[in-house]
Amino acid sequence: MADSGTLVNVLRAAGEGTRLRLLALLCDGEHSVKDLTEILGQSQPRVSRHLKLLADAGLVSRNAEGAWAYYGLAEGGAGGDLARWLVARIDADDSDRARDRARLAAVRAAQQEQAAAYFAKVADSWDRLRQLHVPEEAVEAAILEAVDGRVADLLLDLGTGTGRMLELLAPHYRRAVGIDSSREMLAIARAKLAAAGIGNAQVRLGDIADLDASLGSADLIVIHQVLHYFDDPGRVLGQARRLLRADGEILIVDFAPHDLEFLRSHHAHRRLGIGAQQMAGWARAAGLRVAELRSFPPSNGAGLTVCLWRLANDPDGNWTE
Ligand SMILES: C[S@@+](CC[C@H](N)C(=O)[O-])C[C@H]1O[C@@H](n2cnc3c(N)ncnc32)[C@H](O)[C@@H]1O
Missing domain, CATH: 3.40.50.150 (Vaccinia Virus protein VP39)
Incomplete structure (x- = not known):
């Protein structure tokens, strides 16, 4: 339960195209700002601004690690619940969702390749x-x-x-x-x-x-x-x-x-x-x-x-x- 002012803030934060895409991506797991920027194809300051809005409204959590920050869906509260509810209602073949998922898979594959190249080098x-x-x-x-x-x-x-x-x-x-x-x-x-x-x-x-x-x-x-x-x-x-x-x-x-x-x-x-x-x-x-x-x-x-x-x-x- 939350007061109506909080709910209006949460709804305003979630009610925008890029931010809904961000929520959907974070529903698939935690991501760094760097990866989210690459997946969305938008500038880093812009993506950071959207993420800050979502974090301020309690929809996502931010975890700073050295020079990077990782974002995930907020665990409890009205924000986290609403984010999951919304994402579960996005059409399975929604074109934005499908494109973002394909880019996410490509970003993960590239990271995996980098790690594999590192381990190939240090195996001995x-x-x-x-x-x-x-x-x-x-x-x-x-x-x-x-x-x-x-x-x-x-x-x-x-x-x-x-x-x-x-x-x-x-x-x-x-x-x-x-x-x-x-x-x-x-x-x-x-x-x-x-x-x-x-x-x-x-x-x-x-x-x-x-x-x-x-x-x-x-x-x-x-x-x-x-x-x-x-x-x-x-x-x-x-x-x-x-x-x-x-x-x-x-x-x-x-x-x-x-x-x-x-x-x-x-x-x-x-x-x-x-x-x-x-x-x-x-x-x-x-x-x-x-x-x-x-x-x-x-x-x-x-x-x-x-x-x-x-x-x-x-x-x-x-x-x-
Ligand atoms: C730091 S080594 C640790 C190896 C071993 N557990 C040890 O303690 O000596 C990390 C290992 O994880 C493997 N690894 C990294 N990403 C992986 C993935 N997605 N699937 C399977 N193995 C992975 C690497 O190839 C590497 O051999």
């Missing part, structure tokens, strides 16, 4: 790179603690890279599948798994933002240092949730919020870490809940804090496929 040195400035040993010990001696029938490792998680967790699954979009990373993972004699894990080429349901139903899903490569990590959580057994668990490891812009400009990162509230929101939207969050400051005092989240199905969630 990844096992050395991945240990830099992060409390690797403490995090891996915490992952094993979280697994607590359980043995999963099926473990999925999303964004498996060189397969380190498949190696670490080998005693804790009967069968595992690692998925990654980089052929170069997967070639190294295959060689490593073979050398370690791990025969019950396989790796496959795939996009974890668009997972194949035939992968099966997993009791454990691991997403280790992957979500920060996505503009919209919530999308990956939604995909993981589809493949999670009712009593299953998702383990996520990622950086806490930081301000190291060079990771974005030189190392293909999209998000400068992930905050507790952000993860809780994405989890909620995917029908999951955060069961535990642990933080690990950098081992040598300099560097980034790493977080470990344990996510479980939320029986009270209103998620629908």
Whole structure:
């Protein structure tokens, strides 16, 4: 419920062509101003002005990250509700909507290509790179603690890279599948798994933002240092949730919020870490809940804090496929 003045403001903000298109795009997930500008084909100041109006009226939320800002639909309140109601009523073959969706897909594909090119370049040195400035040993010990001696029938490792998680967790699954979009990373993972004699894990080429349901139903899903490569990590959580057994668990490891812009400009990162509230929101939207969050400051005092989240199905969630 909201007072009539608030509702008039919300309606005024939503009642304009470009702003309705923006709401529709944000209904598909979070986006940076940069991407929205590219998709709409309008100038950045203009798009920013529209977004500010929508944010002031409570229709969208703004999340500043370093030099970028990400926008998403407001979670609750009259604004968020009205935005979802409106977007759900846009004709499936509306020409603006179809064009914006096609451009969004093209923008995502271009980003994916950039990330793939980066990982193709660093694949050989990844096992050395991945240990830099992060409390690797403490995090891996915490992952094993979280697994607590359980043995999963099926473990999925999303964004498996060189397969380190498949190696670490080998005693804790009967069968595992690692998925990654980089052929170069997967070639190294295959060689490593073979050398370690791990025969019950396989790796496959795939996009974890668009997972194949035939992968099966997993009791454990691991997403280790992957979500920060996505503009919209919530999308990956939604995909993981589809493949999670009712009593299953998702383990996520990622950086806490930081301000190291060079990771974005030189190392293909999209998000400068992930905050507790952000993860809780994405989890909620995917029908999951955060069961535990642990933080690990950098081992040598300099560097980034790493977080470990344990996510479980939320029986009270209103998620629908
Ligand atoms: C930082 S590496 C982490 C690899 C591994 N989990 C680890 O901790 O060593 C991120 C991995 O995510 C993969 N990746 C990025 N976007 C992806 C996507 N859309 N689908 C599948 N894999 C993706 C990259 O190819 C890369 O191997």
